[in-house]
Amino acid sequence: MSVAIEPITGRYMQVDIHGRPHRLYWEEAGSGIPLLCLHTAGSDGRQYRALMNDPAVTDRFRVIAFDMPWHGKSSPPEGWQDEEYLLTTDGYVDLIMSVSRALELDRPVVMGCSIGGRVVLELAWRHAAHFRAAIGLQSSAFVQRYFDLAYLHKPHIHGGEVCAAYCYGLVGPGAPARHRWETLWHYMQGGPGVFKGDLHFYSIDGDVSKSLAEIDTARCPLYLLTGEYDYSCTPEATRATAAHIPGAEVTIMEGLGHFPMSEDPEKFRGYLAPVLDRIAS
Amino acid sequence: MIEHLQELVNGNPALVHRGRWTNADMLLEVGDRGHVVAIRQGRIEAVRPVEMNVSKWHFAIRASTEAWAEFWQPMPKPRHHDLIALIREGKMRFEGDLDLLMANLLYLKLVLEAPRKLEGTA
Numbered sequence: 001m002s003v004a005i006e007p008i009t010g011r012y013m014q015v016d017i018h019g020r021p022h023r024l025y026w027e028e029a030g031s032g033i034p035l036l037c038l039h040t041a042g043s044d045g046r047q048y049r050a051l052m053n054d055p056a057v058t059d060r061f062r063v064i065a066f067d068m069p070w071h072g073k074s075s076p077p078e079g080w081q082d083e084e085y086l087l088t089t090d091g092y093v094d095l096i097m098s099v100s101r102a103l104e105l106d107r108p109v110v111m112g113c114s115i116g117g118r119v120v121l122e123l124a125w126r127h128a129a130h131f132r133a134a135i136g137l138q139s140s141a142f143v144q145r146y147f148d149l150a151y152l153h154k155p156h157i158h159g160g161e162v163c164a165a166y167c168y169g170l171v172g173p174g175a176p177a178r179h180r181w182e183t184l185w186h187y188m189q190g191g192p193g194v195f196k197g198d199l200h201f202y203s204i205d206g207d208v209s210k211s212l213a214e215i216d217t218a219r220c221p222l223y224l225l226t227g228e229y230d231y232s233c234t235p236e237a238t239r240a241t242a243a244h245i246p247g248a249e250v251t252i253m254e255g256l257g258h259f260p261m262s263e264d265p266e267k268f269r270g271y272l273a274p275v276l277d278r279i280a281s
Numbered sequence: 282m283i284e285h286l287q288e289l290v291n292g293n294p295a296l297v298h299r300g301r302w303t304n305a306d307m308l309l310e311v312g313d314r315g316h317v318v319a320i321r322q323g324r325i326e327a328v329r330p331v332e333m334n335v336s337k338w339h340f341a342i343r344a345s346t347e348a349w350a351e352f353w354q355p356m357p358k359p360r361h362h363d364l365i366a367l368i369r370e371g372k373m374r375f376e377g378d379l380d381l382l383m384a385n386l387l388y389l390k391l392v393l394e395a396p397r398k399l400e401g402t403a
Contacts, residue, residue: 151383157384158384165386165390168390169366169390170363228359231369234359
């Protein structure tokens with residue numbers, strides 16, 4: 001019998017977020033500069049599985065990915081059954097800062113995708129002193145709603161099936177099948193209404209346009225990487241966002257879609273490596 | 282492309298299995314030509330051209346000839362590679378019983394992508 005045990009470890013923390021107790025799950029691998037990774041709406045930290053298995057990264061970086069409350073193996077807070085989950089800008093920033101402080105991370109790099117790519121802009125603005133650098137994947141200041149989100153949470157439509165269907169075409173058409181379908185599986189496993197609740201931030205509450213010009217990239221360097229097949233956060237949207245941020249650097253990733261680290265990790269690492277080299281140097 | 286849809290779907294057991302609870306008549310409009318695709322338990326029972334401007338269906342998916350031609354390329358361009366991408370671009374419309382359409386969206390996306398295998402016939 002042969003077995004390959006991955007270098008990733010997973011644990012739970014009990015942490016107060018906005019004064020409310022939460023039980024959160026996180027995974028990590030490697031040592032060195034903390035690299036705090038934020039998953040997309042409706043998914044979980046497994047999107048960073050390849051990064052945590054890449055010695056070229058973990059030799060220099062302590063890669064950390066937590067599941068947001070309501071996502072993955074993290075629980076919703078007590079009393080959730082009587083609430084509608086809606087992610088807001090303030091709540092999201094508070095969550096990330098609470099986790100970073102709970103783990104006592106020393107000037108981490110923060111890297112987020114989609115809603116995570118959005119919130120790193122807000123973090124770079126509000127908390128430049130806390131972060132060594134910010135990497136936004138599929139990052140833009142705002143995305144107007146282009147589809148009725150109600151379909152993502154209706155009792156007679158299977159939530160897992162429809163969330164995966166919604167995201168199916170956000171994966172680049174050339175992505176390897178096993179990574180495409182693993183990425184979609186995470187969506188199929190999401191809790192009812194959670195993806196929709198995250199998109200409240202993405203398309204309703206989370207317009208960060210007003211803070212862009214005040215982001216100081218001398219204090220917190222900002223790198224924006226966007227896949228060319230993303231029709232939700234398009235390359236044009238990323239470029240338009242970066243145009244308002246002096247010093248922000250944009251890379252468009254050929255062939256990739258909305259989930260670069262998960263849909264095609266091999267292709268993505270070619271784009272991420274030079275960014276990590278610069279941060280580590 | 283539409284003429285090949287029935288064999289492409291019915292010859293794909295995994296796709297038929299995915300759609301085993303899907304029963305719907307879908308109007309597929311390519312430019313000014315419409316066909317009603319009759320789906321029964323994941324198989325395509327018939328593809329009938331709309332005649333005399335009279336048709337009956339549960340939901341419709343409509344786009345121009347050009348939009349479908351790009352969608353059916355083996356490697357379509359960004360923003361033309363997905364039904365919702367085309368919706369966002371204003372190049373496709375969903376109409377009718379949208380709950381039924383959305384409940385079966387993953388199956389329908391795979392059905393409508395099937396002609397991409399027919400390289401060179403776009």
